[in-house]
Amino acid sequence: MPELDSADADRRFDEVFQTCWLPTFRFALAWTNDWPAAEDIAQDAFARLWTRRQTIDWSKPMLPWLLQVTRRLATDRFRRLRRVVRLADSPAATALDSDARLRWLDLQVAMSTLTPVQRSALVLTAVVGLDYDSAAVALDTTPGAVRAAVSRARISLAEQ
Amino acid sequence: MRHRPSRSWSTPEELLEEWAQVSALARRPAPARARAPRRIIAGAAVAVAALSLIAVVAVAVIVTRPLGVAAPPGPTATVSASVLHDLRPATWRIDPSAEIGPESTSVPVLLTERECASAQSPEGRVAEPLIEYTADSIVIVLRVQMIGGDCPSNPEFPMTVELSEPIGQRTLIDAGEDPPTERWAPRAPTGTEPTILCGRHDEDRCHRAVDLVAAEAPAAVAAASAIVVDDACAQYVLCDRFYPFMSVVVLVPADRTVEPLPFLVVGTDYWPEEVREWAGPLPEHVVELVESVRVEPTVPTGPPSPAADRDRARDRLTELTQLTCFEETEGAQQIDDSTHDRVVELAGGAGWANIDSVWVGEVRWALSAFGSWEVLEESDESALIVRWAGHYPQALHLRTFTRAGRPPITVKDYELRVCGDPTWQTPSDPPSGTPPAFERPPDAPHPDGLRTDLADCSELDVVRTSDDSGMSFEYKVMSFTYFDSDGDEQYAEVRFTDIACQEHLVIGWLIGHLIETVSETEAPLPTQRPDSE
Secondary structure (H helix, E strand, C coil): CCCCCHHHHHHHHHHHHHHHHHHHHHHHHHHHCCHHHHHHHHHHHHHHHHHCCCCCCCCCCCHHHHHHHHHHHHCCHHHHHHHHHHHHCCCCCCCCCHHHHHHHHHHHHHHCCCCHHHHHHHHHHHHHCCCHHHHHHHHCCCHHHHHHHHHHHHHHHHHC | CCCCCCCCCCCHHHHHHHHHHHHCCCCCCCCCCCCHHHHHHHHHHHHHHHHHHHHHHHHHHHHHCCCCCCCCCCCCCCECHHHCCCEEEEEEEECCCCCCCCCCCEEEEEEEECCCCCCCCCCCCEECCEEEECCCEEEEEEEEECCCCCCCCCCEEEEEEECCCCCCCCEEEECCCCCCEEEECCCCCCCCCCEEECCCCCHHHHHHHHHHHHHHCHHHHHHEEEEEEEECCCCCCCCCCCCCEEEEEEEEECCCCCCCEEEEEEECCCCCCEEEECCCCCCHHHHHHHHHHCCCCCCCCCCCCHHHHHHHHHHHHHHHHCCCCHHHCCCCEECCHHHHHHHHHHCCCCCCCEEEEEEEEECHHHHHHHCCHHHHHHCCCEEEEEEEECCCCCEEEEEEEECCCCCCCCCEEEEEECCCCCCCCCCCCCCCCCCCCCCCCCCCCCCCCCCCCCCCHHHCCCCCCCCCCCCCCCCCEEEEEEECCCCCEEEEEEECCCCCCHHHHCHHHHCCCCCCCCCCCCCCCCCCCHHHC
């Protein structure tokens, strides 16, 4: 089976990387509420895409696949252990400056009151801009469940 | 110091705006593919440099630790993590020359650095191990300070991992490997030790060969009911071969439906030294030995007592619930979209409830738990098991259907209720034939002495925990009612411990053996390019 030309595949990968990196990272961040872990997970998701870049149909949207992979990576319990390994010794894993870091810590505290699904549903729909159907695919649930999660998340945040 | 929030928002919308702004500051890996290609290049480099490295590694082994000599005891050769930096997980395996058992608290291992290090020894760069002790496993992460360099294979580094408690009947898992890999598993408990048939070998060579295989495939050895060892060459036959010692080690599982697992063990001095994959069919003389040790299945002579049936069901449940995630084991597997649609149609359409996933399994075990023994043994009712969830996260509805062409459809409706959340509710539009809404059974003495005061969910001894990533749920007690084929309401309660995979928990109730496997460990990629034929 002929594969995509290497240079062409690289170019496609770069295009997807440019457009999908931020939403992928945001989803990982919403799910984990952990900045370094989200960077790590988003990178791994793209690493998987990279290894398959010459055999996939680039005409199809890649974001849904990346989000599903991201969710699965984020729920890998052993990954959490490895993450401890990396992060315990890499306190400066983020590129945030001190001001941004403080802003993030505020947000992290606020978002920690939500469940991972609630955070992710809220971010995917309100920040990333997915519709409920697409968010449901990413979260491996139903659009109705996404709506419920978003609703509960907003109520919870408003009560803070 | 604990961070004190200094929030700059007053509404969820403002918070989300702030979240969007901050998250947009995420650094992008630069260059974009810096991480991914390195793995690939490393793999290629390993392949290219393999031959030369074999010599290098061989020399290293000979110089630092002659074959058959245990790793140096005493100091673990690790350094405090506080004085190291850029630590990265490394992989390891049990030192094949060492013997460990349930009572061991020291684990001699051979560490291999994963990061590119120009094949330099990690000596002086290995940090104290991270060890997680659980009921059924000990998870070990070894870490090495990264120094960078080219990417040939790195040498194995012998060291000893000191445990704070004996291994016991737990597996040792290397979580520095991706995915985490089992490195050692306890042998079957006394009384079920595998029978070892040594063929034409003396006991020393025979058991040495078995030990080598055990180091390579600990789980398979632990699961074997018998192990057959014999020379690969049949008796009275001249064989042209390179190794003086060349034998087959066959792990024979108790389950006759599972194929025996053969290994080739070779040695240059008529002594077992190395395990390799066995290729091709087994020699006939070995097949005869395997057949001689295979245990005939026990044919039930009559219905067991209810208590025995219950015990059996509980054992099976225990077995299932000790698994961390059914999706990754022999449990049910999520089926593809087309089958999903067919099942939805079978179930009477999607209007009844939100069907978020469909699983395929067999109700054999469920029947053994809740039905009569005769039904279990005489019926081979393979069934589709459908799970409804979605809007009702606390109400999981299970329904089973026999497969097409099977005996008349037996529908069993279950309502399984995870208590502890007052928002639980029942769908309002059940399909015809479904019994009325969930009702608590009357308080009655339970034969197992479990709790019976179930008038209120809050009274149940339910523990539910989750961490930041949403996993590691733990349910201590669950109860449910179900309606048997006669329409009679039945009640059951069971206690779970150490459940780590909520999504698949319920499936463990019903699934005995997989009848249709659709492996889906990752989300499906978009299809192959149409012009790529």
